[in-house]
Amino acid sequence: MNKYDCIIIGGGPAGLSGALALGRARKNVLVLDDSRPRNAVTHEMHGFLSRDRIKPSEFRRIAKEQISEYPTVQFAAETAVSVEGSDGEFMITTAQGQTYTSRKILFAIGKKDIPLPIAGLSDVYGKSAFVCPYCDGWELQDQELVIIAKGAGAFHLAKMIPGWSSRYAICTNGPDELTEEEREELRQHGVPVYDAPIRSIVSNDGKVERVELEDGTSVSCTGIFFAPQLTIGSELPASIGCEMKETGSVITDALGRTNVPGVYCAGDAGTEMYQAIAAASTGAMAAMSINGELLMESWNRSNY
Numbered sequence: 118m119n120k121y122d123c124i125i126i127g128g129g130p131a132g133l134s135g136a137l138a139l140g141r142a143r144k145n146v147l148v149l150d151d152s153r154p155r156n157a158v159t160h161e162m163h164g165f166l167s168r169d170r171i172k173p174s175e176f177r178r179i180a181k182e183q184i185s186e187y188p189t190v191q192f193a194a195e196t197a198v199s200v201e202g203s204d205g206e207f208m209i210t211t212a213q214g215q216t217y218t219s220r221k222i223l224f225a226i227g228k229k230d231i232p233l234p235i236a237g238l239s240d241v242y243g244k245s246a247f248v249c250p251y252c253d254g255w256e257l258q259d260q261e262l263v264i265i266a267k268g269a270g271a272f273h274l275a276k277m278i279p280g281w282s283s284r285y286a287i288c289t290n291g292p293d294e295l296t297e298e299e300r301e302e303l304r305q306h307g308v309p310v311y312d313a314p315i316r317s318i319v320s321n322d323g324k325v326e327r328v329e330l331e332d333g334t335s336v337s338c339t340g341i342f343f344a345p346q347l348t349i350g351s352e353l354p355a356s357i358g359c360e361m362k363e364t365g366s367v368i369t370d371a372l373g374r375t376n377v378p379g380v381y382c383a384g385d386a387g388t389e390m391y392q393a394i395a396a397a398s399t400g401a402m403a404a405m406s407i408n409g410e411l412l413m414e415s416w417n418r419s420n421y
């Protein structure tokens with residue numbers, strides 16, 4: 118069985134960027150990816166230098182096309198279901214029945230949304246309801262917006278959204294979890310806060326029209342920003358002993374190293390930054406770190 122220098126689990130911006138760096142470093146790499154990126158709901162990816170407004174699937178297609186120029190990188194559309202072994206000798210099994218071995222592992226598995234129990238949200242998510250104003254605020258500028266969030270998250274968004282639109286309200290979907298001081302500050306800035314639970318989001322062809330509350334209030338809007346609930350893209354890092362944060366991120370150092378020797382993590386799975394360009398950057402950094410480790414091991418082996 119061919120042993121890879123590194124198996125990358127996940128082929129989003131983080132994993133692909135790692136594959137490019139390792140391919141250029143002439144390492145044998147396998148990218149396992151089952152194509153369930155978190156931004157699959159969106160039509161456009163914004164703010165990635167030189168790729169602004171690209172379709173996420175097109176971004177991946179171009180990346181894979183360019184990486185395929187490097188003959189030591191292979192791709193498999195498979196789901197990794199188990200990871201065993203230790204540094205230098207990892208074994209990865211996939212749901213498709215394949216087993217692969219590698220010296221190093223790079224987890225680039227992203228994060229997943231835990232669907233929120235708000236009727237109508239899935240109809241507008243990625244079309245007129247988004248999670249990050251840096252990603253999608255430009256497209257919703259000056260529109261009537263609703264923030265769906267509680268407590269500190271709602272307060273934080275309330276202070277950010279005016280950068281894109283001054284017409285917005287908060288729906289906390291009750292209970293609100295705001296402090297009295299936060300409420301007072303929101304009052305002073307003229308931000309309406311609705312605390313009743315949301316009955317449903319009414320939309321037409323993905324375009325939100327209003328948020329209807331249980332107390333009969335109807336808050337009209339053409340865009341929503343909401344606080345998502347996230348979980349790690351796969352349980353595999355924890356299964357092999359990676360330490361995790363409460364946020365569901367794998368704990369790494371600045372070069373993507375986890376506490377498990379030979380195991381690295383990059384992208385959304387290891388941060389809370391949630392930007393494609395940040396994911397790509399950490400993927401490249403981790404790849405360089407992996408390459409450095411492989412080169413050092415090879416250097417030491419030949420030292421007789």
Ligand SMILES: Cc1cc2nc3c(=O)[nH]c(=O)nc-3n(C[C@H](O)[C@H](O)[C@H](O)COP(=O)(O)OP(=O)(O)OC[C@H]3O[C@@H](n4cnc5c(N)ncnc54)[C@H](O)[C@@H]3O)c2cc1C
Pocket residue numbers: 126127128129130131132149150151152153154155156158159161162163164165195196197198225226227228242243247248251252253350351353383384385386390391392393394396
């Ligand atoms: C609605 C929305 C809009 C966004 N808009 C923008 C934007 O405009 N600009 C921007 O910069 N960012 C945006 N983001 C954030 C951006 O999508 C992420 O930061 C970025 O995709 C993270 O890249 P990643 O490689 O870490 O993870 P992902 O892109 O999520 O890729 C992870 C990959 O790993 C695969 N995977 C997971 N587990 C396994 C396994 N066991 N076996 C095989 N494969 C596996 C998944 O199928 C997936 O393909 C948006 C996010 C959302 C939710």
